[in-house]
Amino acid sequence: MTTQLDAAPEGLDSTGSRATRVLGVLAILSLAVLALFGLILSPPDASQGEVVRILYVHVPSATFAYIGCFLTTIGSAMFLWRRSAWWELVAYASAEIATVFTAIVLVTGMIWGRPTWGVYWVWDARLTSTTMLLLLLLGYLAVRRLPADHDVRTKRSAIIGLLLVPNVIIVRQSVQWWRTLHQKPTLLANGVGAKIEGLMLFSLFIGFIAIGLVFAWLLIHRFRLAWLEDQLDDAGLDAAIAERRAEGDRS
Amino acid sequence: MIRDALLIAGKDLRLELRSRVALNQVLPFALLVLVLFAFALDPDKSVLTEATPGLYWIAVLFSALLALQRSFAIEATDGNRDALRLSGLDPAGIFLGKVLAVSVQLIVLEALLGVGVVVLYTSRIDGWVLLAVTSVIATASIAAAGTLYGVLAAGLRVRETLLPLLLLPVLAPVLIGSTRAFEAALNGSPSEGWPWVGLMSIFASLYVVAGIFGFGPLLEES
Numbered sequence: 273m274t275t276q277l278d279a280a281p282e283g284l285d286s287t288g289s290r291a292t293r294v295l296g297v298l299a300i301l302s303l304a305v306l307a308l309f310g311l312i313l314s315p316p317d318a319s320q321g322e323v324v325r326i327l328y329v330h331v332p333s334a335t336f337a338y339i340g341c342f343l344t345t346i347g348s349a350m351f352l353w354r355r356s357a358w359w360e361l362v363a364y365a366s367a368e369i370a371t372v373f374t375a376i377v378l379v380t381g382m383i384w385g386r387p388t389w390g391v392y393w394v395w396d397a398r399l400t401s402t403t404m405l406l407l408l409l410l411g412y413l414a415v416r417r418l419p420a421d422h423d424v425r426t427k428r429s430a431i432i433g434l435l436l437v438p439n440v441i442i443v444r445q446s447v448q449w450w451r452t453l454h455q456k457p458t459l460l461a462n463g464v465g466a467k468i469e470g471l472m473l474f475s476l477f478i479g480f481i482a483i484g485l486v487f488a489w490l491l492i493h494r495f496r497l498a499w500l501e502d503q504l505d506d507a508g509l510d511a512a513i514a515e516r517r518a519e520g521d522r523s
Numbered sequence: 524m525i526r527d528a529l530l531i532a533g534k535d536l537r538l539e540l541r542s543r544v545a546l547n548q549v550l551p552f553a554l555l556v557l558v559l560f561a562f563a564l565d566p567d568k569s570v571l572t573e574a575t576p577g578l579y580w581i582a583v584l585f586s587a588l589l590a591l592q593r594s595f596a597i598e599a600t601d602g603n604r605d606a607l608r609l610s611g612l613d614p615a616g617i618f619l620g621k622v623l624a625v626s627v628q629l630i631v632l633e634a635l636l637g638v639g640v641v642v643l644y645t646s647r648i649d650g651w652v653l654l655a656v657t658s659v660i661a662t663a664s665i666a667a668a669g670t671l672y673g674v675l676a677a678g679l680r681v682r683e684t685l686l687p688l689l690l691l692p693v694l695a696p697v698l699i700g701s702t703r704a705f706e707a708a709l710n711g712s713p714s715e716g717w718p719w720v721g722l723m724s725i726f727a728s729l730y731v732v733a734g735i736f737g738f739g740p741l742l743e744e745s
Binding site: 404408410411414415418419420427428431432435438439442443445446447449 | 675679680681685688689692693695696699700703718722725726729733737740741
């Protein structure tokens with residue numbers, strides 16, 4: 273195996289490049305700045321107290337989870353339309369990153385909810401529809417990772433990916449309706465939507481930059497890894513045959 | 524397209540009439556679910572009566588999964604899929620025919636389940652028009668989305684476990700809508716139920732259109 277890696281062209285044995293290393297360092301630095309502002313410099317909230325600090329991670333994560341979903345749907349549409357393997361990998365990579373970010377949103381939301389509402393979970397429209405989003409993403413990933421032919425996997429997961437955003441919109445709308453017909457959505461009135469200004473707004477802004485950089489870094493690397501996986505699938509058989517031949521020559 | 528749809532629906536329903544799989548297995552399963560709910564929830568307190576719409580539609584959803592799997596299982600054996608593709612029928616017609624056949628079976632099942640909840644849960648039935656329209660629209664939604672995701676899962680070794688994972692989150696709006704509409708009908712305030720019927724109509728239209736365009740490529744490739 274090592275000989276194969278050595279023989280690979282420059283850069284192919286790693287998912288990093290100079291640009292992504294710079295991006296990675298920037299992401300780490302911005303996370304440090306976010307920690308500084310989010311945990312130390314920004315003041316506690318008047319009504320929520322110290323708990324508000326988790327929102328500097330929570331809100332940007334939610335935004336980028338949604339961006340990931342849109343990328344999945346766009347990538348799937350481009351794949352079905354243009355047969356572009358590049359877009360298919362974009363869809364796959366962003367679905368995976370979006371899943372991670374959706375999970376982060378749910379976990380940080382629950383940690384925020386416990387001291388704020390007294391419970392980890394309420395059947396609020398946003399919480400419920402975010403959970404449904406996670407389940408829809410898991411469905412996409414389940415199909416994309418099927419133990420089946422590559423063409424079958426990519427085509428079927430692309431159709432699910434194409435329906436992802438419409439599904440999210442319908443589910444979100446119905447869940448919102450479902451809750452508002454029962455009770456007024458007062459829980460979040462003094463939460464995320466509340467007026468936010470000064471140093472707190474700035475911290476949130478840094479949160480968006482830091483989480484955005486992390487998102488981009490993860491996405492690029494996941495994309496390259498998926499691309500290498502595909503190459504390996506193609507090259508696997510050829511390499512095995514070549515190796516057997518080489519063994520034959522030696523003996 | 525309509526003629527092809529009727530042909531396929533006729534074929535599937537004739538198969539069902541002769542094999543009676545839905546009648547002998549899916550319907551008893553649905554009734555079993557109703558009885559299991561009674562075991563799980565105390566039947567002496569009025570929980571069952573109050574929760575009738577929700578329990579009813581959960582039973583329908585689970586039974587629909589079985590009916591859908593059956594609908595694709597009959598194409599899986601003896602190279603039926605290839606025969607279907609070679610038949611020259613319009614793929615959109617095949618899709619609509621499958622949807623129609625599943626819908627007819629589900630409507631029959633829902634009617635019998637309705638008798639079941641009246642008898643077993645002592646639920647009172649009111650607001651017939653809303654109940655009937657809700658049932659038809661919800662059934663069309665379940666059948667359309669189910670047939671589209673059913674063909675996505677068809678032919679794979681993991682189809683039995685994959686279909687529920689893919690389909691049930693997508694059907695969440697239908698479950699919410701049909702349950703709320705039934706609640707509104709049973710509580711004697713049908714005006715609250717009609718917006719949900721509207722939402723489910725949009726859902727059904729979306730999936731019928733998606734199926735008409737997406738079914739052909741999916742059928743060809745697997």
